Amino acid sequence: MPTAVIYHDTPIAxxxxxxxxxxxxxxxxxxxxxRTHLGDADIFVTNPKGWSDDFVKYLSEDDWVQxxxxxxxxxxxxxxxxxxxxxxxxxxxxDSVVSEHAFALMFAxxxxxxxxxxxxxxxxxxxxxxxxxxxxxxxxxxxxGLGNIGESIARRAQAFGFDVYGVKRTPSIYSGxxxxxxxVSNEDFHDLLPETDLLVLTVPLTDETRHIVNAxxxxxxxxxxxxxxxxxxxxxxxxxxxxxxxxxxxxxAGLDVVEEEPLPPTSPLWDREDTxxxxxxxxxxxxxxxxxxRLFLDNYDRWLSGKPLANCIN
Amino acid sequence: MPTAVIYHDTPIAxxxxxxxxxxxxxxxxxxxxxRTHLGDADIFVTNPKGWSDDFVKYLSEDDWVQxxxxxxxxxxxxxxxxxxxxxxxxxxxxDSVVSEHAFALMFAxxxxxxxxxxxxxxxxxxxxxxxxxxxxxxxxxxxxGLGNIGESIARRAQAFGFDVYGVKRTPSIYSGxxxxxxxVSNEDFHDLLPETDLLVLTVPLTDETRHIVNAxxxxxxxxxxxxxxxxxxxxxxxxxxxxxxxxxxxxxAGLDVVEEEPLPPTSPLWDREDTxxxxxxxxxxxxxxxxxxRLFLDNYDRWLSGKPLANCIN
Numbered sequence: 001m002p003t004a005v006i007y008h009d010t011p012i013a014x015x016x017x018x019x020x021x022x023x024x025x026x027x028x029x030x031x032x033x034x035r036t037h038l039g040d041a042d043i044f045v046t047n048p049k050g051w052s053d054d055f056v057k058y059l060s061e062d063d064w065v066q067x068x069x070x071x072x073x074x075x076x077x078x079x080x081x082x083x084x085x086x087x088x089x090x091x092x093x094x095d096s097v098v099s100e101h102a103f104a105l106m107f108a109x110x111x112x113x114x115x116x117x118x119x120x121x122x123x124x125x126x127x128x129x130x131x132x133x134x135x136x137x138x139x140x141x142x143x144x145g146l147g148n149i150g151e152s153i154a155r156r157a158q159a160f161g162f163d164v165y166g167v168k169r170t171p172s173i174y175s176g177x178x179x180x181x182x183x184v185s186n187e188d189f190h191d192l193l194p195e196t197d198l199l200v201l202t203v204p205l206t207d208e209t210r211h212i213v214n215a216x217x218x219x220x221x222x223x224x225x226x227x228x229x230x231x232x233x234x235x236x237x238x239x240x241x242x243x244x245x246x247x248x249x250x251x252x253a254g255l256d257v258v259e260e261e262p263l264p265p266t267s268p269l270w271d272r273e274d275t276x277x278x279x280x281x282x283x284x285x286x287x288x289x290x291x292x293x294r295l296f297l298d299n300y301d302r303w304l305s306g307k308p309l310a311n312c313i314n
Numbered sequence: 315m316p317t318a319v320i321y322h323d324t325p326i327a328x329x330x331x332x333x334x335x336x337x338x339x340x341x342x343x344x345x346x347x348x349r350t351h352l353g354d355a356d357i358f359v360t361n362p363k364g365w366s367d368d369f370v371k372y373l374s375e376d377d378w379v380q381x382x383x384x385x386x387x388x389x390x391x392x393x394x395x396x397x398x399x400x401x402x403x404x405x406x407x408x409d410s411v412v413s414e415h416a417f418a419l420m421f422a423x424x425x426x427x428x429x430x431x432x433x434x435x436x437x438x439x440x441x442x443x444x445x446x447x448x449x450x451x452x453x454x455x456x457x458x459g460l461g462n463i464g465e466s467i468a469r470r471a472q473a474f475g476f477d478v479y480g481v482k483r484t485p486s487i488y489s490g491x492x493x494x495x496x497x498v499s500n501e502d503f504h505d506l507l508p509e510t511d512l513l514v515l516t517v518p519l520t521d522e523t524r525h526i527v528n529a530x531x532x533x534x535x536x537x538x539x540x541x542x543x544x545x546x547x548x549x550x551x552x553x554x555x556x557x558x559x560x561x562x563x564x565x566x567a568g569l570d571v572v573e574e575e576p577l578p579p580t581s582p583l584w585d586r587e588d589t590x591x592x593x594x595x596x597x598x599x600x601x602x603x604x605x606x607x608r609l610f611l612d613n614y615d616r617w618l619s620g621k622p623l624a625n626c627i628n
Contacts, residue, residue, distance in 0.1 A: 010445070096475060097449040104425040107418035116592045117431040123584045125576030130598025131324070137410040159473030161410060262439030270437045278430045284444025 002304075004043035007034050007050040008068055012296075015289040020297055022304075043303075045296065048074030059085045064303055068292055070094045070149075070283065071232065072313055073205060081314050086303075088311045091148055093295050094283040099152040101282035102200055102230045105254030108276045109226050110134050115273070137161035142196040144212070145203030145231060146183065151176040153200055165192050167203075186212075193220035198228065205232035213237065218244035226252040230282045233258040242268050245275065256282040316618075318357035321348050321364040322382055326610075329603040334611055336618075357617075359610065362388030373399045378617055382606055384408045384463075384597065385546065386627060387519060395628045400617075402625045405462055407609050408597040413466040415596035416514055416544045419568030422590045423540050424448050429587070451475035456510040458526070459517030459545060460497065465490040467514055479506050481517075500526075507534035512542065519546035527551065532558035540566040544596045547572040556582050559589065570596040 003024040006013040013027035026041065028034045031052055038044060038058035047068045053076060059065065061084035067075060070091045080087045108114065115129045141162040143150045150166065155177045157164045164182065168174050171183045184192065186208070193199075199221065203209050213227065213236040221227075227250060229236055238259045244250050252274045258267070261280055269275050285291065299309050317338040320327040327341035340355065342348045345366055352358060352372035361382045367390060373379065375398035381389060384405045394401045422428065429443045455476040457464045464480065469491045471478045478496065482488050485497045498506065500522070507513075513535065517523050527541065527550040535541075541564060543550055552573045558564050566588045572581070575594055583589050599605065613623050 096451040100421065100449050100451070100474070101425055103417065104421035104427060107414065107421055108427055111415055111418040111592070111595075113418060113422055113427055113590075113592075114431055114434070116595075117428055117590075118435075119593065120428070120584055120591050121432075123577075123579040123581075125593045127593045127595055127598070129593065130595035132600060133595060133598045134600045135411040135414050137414070156470075156473045159470045160414070263437075265437040267437075270434055276427075276431075277434050278425070278427075279433065279439045279441045279443065281425075281430075281441055281444035281447060284441070284447045286446060286448045 002042040003037075003040060004045060005034055005037045005041045006045040007031070008046055010289050012045065012068065012289050012292055015293045016296060019293055020300070023300060043300075048072070051075055056080065056083070059083060061085070064088070064309070066090075066296060066299065070098075071204075077313055086309060087313050088299060088309050089313055090292060090295060091311050093288075093291055095148040095152045097285045098149045098202075098230050098282040099156060101256060101278070102149075102153050102202070102228055102254075103156065105228045105230070105256065105276055105278065106136065106198060106200075106226070109228075109252040109254050109274075110136055114276060136198065139163065139197035140165065140195050141198045141200060142167065142189075142192045143200045143202060144189065144235075145201065145209075146174055146176060146178075147202065147204070149230065150200075150202035153202060154178055162198070165196075167192070169208075190217070190220060193217060194222065196221055196225055198226050201227070201229040201231040201235050203231050203235060205234055210234050211237040211240075213241070215240040215243070218249055221250050223248055223251065225250045226254065228254040230256045233261065238269075242272075245272060252276075256280055316356040317351075317354060318359060319348055319351045319355045320359040321345070322360060324603050326359065326382065326603050326606055329607045330610060333607055334614070337614060357614075362386070365389055370394065370397065373397060375399070378402070378623070380404075380610060380613065384412075385518070387546075391627055400623060401627050402613060402623050403627055404606060404609060405625050407602075407605055409462040409466045411599045412463045412516075412544050412596040413470060415570060415592070416463075416467050416516070416542055416568075417470065419542045419544070419570065419590055419592065420450065420512060420514075420540070423542075423566040423568050423588075424450055428590060450512065453477065453511035454479065454509050455512045455514060456481065456503075456506045457514045457516060458503065458549075459515065459523075460488055460490060460492075461516065461518070463544065464514075464516035467516060468492055476512070479510075481506070483522075504531070504534060507531060508536065510535055510539055512540050515541070515543040515545040515549050517545050517549060519548055524548050525551040525554075527555070529554040529557070532563055535564050537562055537565065539564045540568065542568040544570045547575065552583075556586075559586060566590075570594055 005026045007028040013025050017025045026037045043064045045066045051074050064086040067089040072089050077087050112133050141157050142165045143154050144167045146166045146168040154164050166178050166183045167189045171185050174183045254276045256278045319340045321342040327339050331339040340351045357378045359380045365388050378400040381403040386403050391401050455471050456479045457468045458481045460480045460482040468478050480492050480497045481503045485499050488497045568590045570592045
């Protein structure tokens with residue numbers, strides 16, 4: 001019977017164990033624990049934080065590494081592939097929950113939930129807070145990155161009456177809910193900025209997208225614009241963002257990700273009234289273990305029968 | 315030239331004055347001020363708070379009262395109609411913004427924004443908060459009240475993958491985005507409760523709907539259910555709600571309206587981690603004066619030419 005080593009800070013191991021009799025599940029408690037068991041295992045399940053590059057040497061041909069995350073820059077995918085190790089991520093699992101988190105951030109900004117929570121803590125009922133609220137209907141949203149999450153946001157945003165545009169590296173391969181004239185390439189991104197009320201970042205972090213939202217981009221947005229980031233912190237030049245907020249070049253920012261995580265206690269982002277920070281929890285959901293187990297066991301069936309795996313990265 | 319007395323806590327009067335030369339606009343600063351000018355005026359614009367029942371005696375046939383709100387229980391509509399005074403509300407203006415506020419409340423609950431804001435205030439980055447987050451996709455939403463706001467929420471919720479049901483006094487006259495089998499009458503409301511994950515209240519307050527969400531209703535919901543109220547506070551029996559939250563009969567509540575407004579500082583709702591309170595600001599929007607002026611001036615044109623007014627209540 002195949003063996004899977006699972007190293008994760010949620011009860012994925014026990015959830016999977018409860019759902020199958022065809023797999024030996026080893027719940028690792030530490031990286032040292034992983035090193036002890038990985039050589040004899042066939043499958044390794046973890047998130048980017050649970051990975052160490054020396055793990056590669058315990059993995060051999062036909063082994064399989066399943067990331068619980070969408071992001072996989074922490075994993076040496078090329079090296080794994082070279083060794084014949086299959087690598088899959090959990091992209092499809094995260095789309096809808098990250099999309100919901102993006103809407104949580106954009107509504108936290110537009111409905112001034114920071115200020116209303118402050119009132120709630122003080123037992124204060126002051127409708128004056130409403131004077132700074134706005135609503136999104138009819139406003140222009142630009143989604144940078146039309147992968148699964150970006151598309152999922154774009155689709156929902158249209159139901160809210162947003163005027164939605166998207167940016168994709170290769171617009172010609174786009175097949176989603178936006179009409180062709182609304183999807184532009186990275187090169188034409190700048191043309192959209194002066195009319196963008198809300199810029200939503202959902203693009204993977206690559207050399208090309210690092211700091212793609214820089215001082216020039218922020219200056220080109222209207223002063224009333226907001227930025228929401230559920231991608232990776234380094235997609236934004238964070239110093240430029242703080243400066244743009246301070247100088248009133250944009251109105252608000254909702255950030256689930258930042259350049260240095262955890263965000264240092266001294267960061268000026270924490271105390272800004274115009275900024276909402278959540279601690280990289282866009283993909284989190286109470287029922288993640290159950291949902292992940294379902295995705296993993298589907299993939300496990302495919303792996304057993306030699307079929308191509310879902311969410312395979314190579 | 316006709317005269318409008320405008321008594322409101324946002325700059326509606328000046329916004330309207332800037333947009334027309336065909337109307338004398340009197341900006342009243344107090345109810346006493348309203349009494350001074352109303353007799354000579356043709357139009358009165360205010361919100362429920364700005365109304366006093368003695369104003370009726372200053373109004374005469376063919377005068378017109380335009381509420382800036384959707385709610386109009388504070389206005390003696392029957393008496394106004396009897397005197398030949400036209401009464402209109404601002405229903406169409408509020409639909410989308412209240413709908414967005416309802417989503418702000420439901421995402422504030424599911425993404426635990428109270429807890430993330432507490433972290434932000436403390437400069438603390440603890441991803442552990444994610445363990446209590448959930449996502450809505452695939453869950454059942456029941457919208458009680460399928461007027462404009464309810465329908466606007468139901469439509470958006472479908473884009474989020476909610477399994478949406480609705481309750482309407484007269485299901486036979488419903489013509490919206492839900493299929494017929496998903497719209498039930500008030501009498502059948504209880505049948506939906508055991509499968510409802512999120513109950514959204516958008517029903518007008520009437521004798522029939524007062525405390526329609528009572529202890530029985532709350533007990534019939536699953537323990538994992540949440541309630542969001544953007545209607546009127548008294549649609550919920552608030553003592554029963556507090557008890558249900560305390561006893562774990564439901565999981566969370568998002569309230570933009572409460573039985574006694576302002577919510578008294580001693581209310582147990584303020585300190586509940588599972589409850590988000592916003593101070594009746596669901597309809598507020600920075601661009602309200604501009605949007606309202608547009609709606610009002612459209613109606614004013616109709617009034618001048620003797621056409622039926624939009625949002626007329628009788």
